[in-house]
Amino acid sequence: MEWSVFxxxxxxxxxxxxxxxxxAPGEWYRQLVKPGWTPPDWLFPIAWTLLYLASAYAATRVAxxxxxxxxMGFWALQIALNTLWTPVFFGLERIRAGAVILVFLWIAVIGSMVTFLQLDMLAGALMIPYVIWVSYAGALNLAILRLNAGSTERSV
Incomplete structure (x- = not known):
């Protein structure tokens, strides 16, 4: 493995x-109505750590x-959109804009997985959990949007 690339x-x-x-999620997020299938807060850093390690390793194999x-274009796009979502959703408290970003993030992660699979089966397979997690995150974001539709304009 090319450690410097990794x-x-x-x-x-x-x-x-x-x-x-x-x-970080603050009082605004805690007060939102969320579906019963919302994961506990402690799960997010664990999941993202594993996903980021797998994604970086997959990208290293393909690059x-x-x-x-x-x-690599899809990988760059997905990491940029991934970086954008948190400040938009939690910082600006824009649920709808977060959902839009997640749609494009999902497309970019699918694009990464498909193009990685074409070049290296293991690298592509390493992106599958990321696709699943972003799909879940998108469903969660949309559920929060729906459940909080009557909130102030700032939060939707």
């Missing part, structure tokens, strides 16, 4: 993860391969 991808993941610390331009 460190670069992991650095991008750490930047995305940092927004979770900078824009050094010929024909990886589209795969």
């Amino acid at each position: 460190i670069l991808f992991l650095g991008a993941c750490c930047a995305a993860a940092a927004t979770g610390s900078m824009f 050094v391969l010929d024909g990886a331009a589209h795969a």
Whole structure:
């Protein structure tokens, strides 16, 4: 494995993860009506740590391969959108905008998985849990939007 390449991808993941610390769920989020299937807060950092490690490793495997331009473009797009979601949802308290970002994030993660699969089966398979988690996060975001439709404009 190209450790220097892995460190670069992991650095991008750490930047995305940092927004979770900078824009942590606060009182606004705690007061929102959430579906009963909302995971406990302690699960998020564990899940994201594992997903980021798998994603960085998958990207490292693919980045050094010929024909990886589209795969790396999708990976860059997904990490950028991933980084954007937390400040929009928790920082700006914009549930609807968060949902829109998640739609595009889901497309970018699917694009990453598909293009990774075309180049390296293991790398593509490592993206499957990410697709599942972003699908779940999208459903959760949409459920929160629906359950809080009568809230102030700022929170939707």
